[in-house]
Amino acid sequence: MTDSIKVTVRVPATSANLGPGFDTLGLALALYDEVEVGLVDPGDPRSRSVGIEVTGEGAGELDDGEGHLIVKTMRLTFDRMGLPQPRGIRLRCLNRIPHARGLGSSSAAICAGILAARALAGAPYPAVDGPDPAGGQAGPGRPGARREFTDDDVFALATEIEGHPDNVAPCLAGGLTIAWTDQSNAPHMVKLIPHADIRPVAIIPRHRLSTEVARGLLPKDVPHSDASANAGRAALLVAALTERPERELLLAATEDRLHQNYRAPAMPQSADLVQRLRGLGVPTVVSGAGPTILAFSTVDTQDLIAPEVGTDWHIQPLDVETRGACVVSPETR
Numbered sequence: 001m002t003d004s005i006k007v008t009v010r011v012p013a014t015s016a017n018l019g020p021g022f023d024t025l026g027l028a029l030a031l032y033d034e035v036e037v038g039l040v041d042p043g044d045p046r047s048r049s050v051g052i053e054v055t056g057e058g059a060g061e062l063d064d065g066e067g068h069l070i071v072k073t074m075r076l077t078f079d080r081m082g083l084p085q086p087r088g089i090r091l092r093c094l095n096r097i098p099h100a101r102g103l104g105s106s107s108a109a110i111c112a113g114i115l116a117a118r119a120l121a122g123a124p125y126p127a128v129d130g131p132d133p134a135g136g137q138a139g140p141g142r143p144g145a146r147r148e149f150t151d152d153d154v155f156a157l158a159t160e161i162e163g164h165p166d167n168v169a170p171c172l173a174g175g176l177t178i179a180w181t182d183q184s185n186a187p188h189m190v191k192l193i194p195h196a197d198i199r200p201v202a203i204i205p206r207h208r209l210s211t212e213v214a215r216g217l218l219p220k221d222v223p224h225s226d227a228s229a230n231a232g233r234a235a236l237l238v239a240a241l242t243e244r245p246e247r248e249l250l251l252a253a254t255e256d257r258l259h260q261n262y263r264a265p266a267m268p269q270s271a272d273l274v275q276r277l278r279g280l281g282v283p284t285v286v287s288g289a290g291p292t293i294l295a296f297s298t299v300d301t302q303d304l305i306a307p308e309v310g311t312d313w314h315i316q317p318l319d320v321e322t323r324g325a326c327v328v329s330p331e332t333r
Ligand SMILES: Nc1ncnc2c1ncn2[C@@H]1O[C@H](COP(=O)(O)OP(=O)(O)OP(=O)(O)O)[C@@H](O)[C@H]1O
Pocket: 014, 016, 033, 058, 062, 068, 069, 070, 093, 095, 098, 099, 100, 101, 102, 103, 104, 105, 106, 107, 109, 167, 209, 210, 211, 212, 287, 288, 289, 290
């Protein structure tokens, strides 16, 4: 028996905040998860179940049923598109983005689920005809009934699930993104292409830190002087990353006072390494909610990183990814 329809999506890792741009700036990195999603033929004995195969990150650890983040996201997307829930869902995940390290793994999974569901909605599929575990509508697949689901809808839903737009924006669009939400909580973004001299290096520890825990360490209020310093640095950082990728500017532009110090107790080794690399003149920040750190290497600093970092961390130079998440097969959009 075969899956009645199948799509494959590819989603990049991302680094959010980039120092001063808390919950706003994000950079897409050329490290990808690939997810093949199949909807099962009605006659197939697997058609009433969820089947998940994970290779790489999270193998043997993640929920292998309705609780899997991609499945939950797909279910919600089918609901939002006004479509009935598909019956059997098969996922084959090739996970390369480390989990809970500050490289946007949850955003990547969420974007993968939404894009896969949108791509699958274009074809007939067998839908649930009995009680649906995710609470979806029963009935046969009715692609004609679907509501148009635009790229803005994808961005809005991914941001709603993730809680903030700074990883979601670069994951979907690629490049360097400035993301914000308006008064009605709708997310928006501007995408920029970083200067070709920008060379990100992810320095990844073995241990994890969940975003939830890291966000729990932030104070409710911050001094006005710190907010003002960050506003200036974030503006400078956009200029440095796109037009003036000079080490001195990048070093000044990556200073943060809004989140990194508050979170340091949860990631003392990361905080220490950021300080040491910055002391050597390497522009370095905590990536997302940590504990990975991100350095912007230049010709004059690239040789400084490895000796300072030592062997406890994985040093991974990564190109900036400029295309963003995509459906690679079939090429539907
Ligand atoms: N490919 C995936 N498939 C299923 N679940 C995933 C996947 N990627 C991430 N997750 C879930 O998301 C959790 C990690 O999310 P979390 O927000 O804590 O970190 P992150 O997204 O890796 O980092 P950050 O948001 O700081 O960049 C994992 O522990 C797992 O539960």
